[in-house]
Amino acid sequence: MPALRPTLPLIPLAVLLYRNELIETNSLDAECDAVPIQSIRGGDARVWGEILRSPNAYLFHFFELARFELPIAAMRADPGSAIRFVRLPAADDRTVQHLWRNQVLPYLWSAQGYAVLHVSAVAWRRQIVAFAGVSGAGKSTLATALLQSGARLFSDDGLRVRFHRGSAWAWPGSRAVRLWPDSADALRGGSFDAVRGVTYSSKAHFELRETARSPTLPGKLRCIYVLDGREDVQTPIDVQPVVAQDAFQQLARHSFVLDPHESVCAEMHFNTLSDLAAGGYVKRLRYPRSYARLRDVVQAVHFETMNSCTPPSA
């Protein structure tokens, strides 16, 4: 009889039970003695927000949109702590929710023992495949296209990763993707409903919401593709391994870390990225940026993932 072996990583009970409570308010107590610790930049390198720290809380300032106060207690999943926010006139409800889910929450996860990658990820039978790249590289477009071949949207923007028994596991996150108008036009239909986007982006986005049932349990991380899209439509589709040191740098560029001076968080992040880089999880996907060849790219990713990606048993 085979020995009973756990198939899922242990999840801290407090994290399972805890649901952050968002409370709207007119002012934040921690603002008076907070100091900036890092800037938040958009894909065009423009600073559109900053993170500050006070003795008892972290503060997120999204300029002209909203400010969030994250008590230190929330880092420890204290059920007694609630997260307060101040909404500024330019932000509607959807924008506040988006800032919370896709910006603040990934940073919070980074302080709760996860490496949090800025990627779009899908699940194929609980095998997780993620796409990393600069803004506009096609992460969300490719993830959305894969949904039409049987994948499920697993997380857009922040993907939690942690090693357990030598394998990388990923946790589901935000299941709404934002697409540029041309991508939305090319991909509209299927199991998605288009809804209007958020207010803060200088360019129009479409937010698509998956209506089919999405994964709720962690899955094994199979592969992280760093996107290398080429404008030449004849570009051959090609997947190559990324040498470990380059893989580490790619992962570091595409991740969230709340407070790099907080030693436990920083060290955990460093170790997880090192393990991912050394474990061969990162590959480079070169492909033509052409909607006419999107189906070919999807097939290539599917084939590569199922046949060649490093089994998550490093």
Next chain:
Amino acid sequence: MHTTERLTFARMTTQPDCDMHGRYMAAEGVRARRIGNETMVLVMSTGHYLSLNATGSIVWEQLLRGATPAEVASSVAQSFSIPPEQAASDVNHVMADLLLHRVVVAAPAAEA
């Protein structure tokens, strides 16, 4: 995409002086991991990641074993069959970068 300033990699390029006959140790809050032929370094005091190339990795590993920069240079010269002056210059550059980015500090006199 929304990246943060701390995740920008710093390639080490500035070269202040170091004591080639002194002994050095990893600064507090520094973690390092050999990945491929490079070494990734986390410096918690500054919140930066740094990468050491192959030569830097050799210097780093020998320093941690207690070698002085001069001893490291001698070892590098022998291992790579390069002139001692060139090895000393290369190691001096690496040391200057390690000091600049607070990766290493001079060891206390009792340990020297």
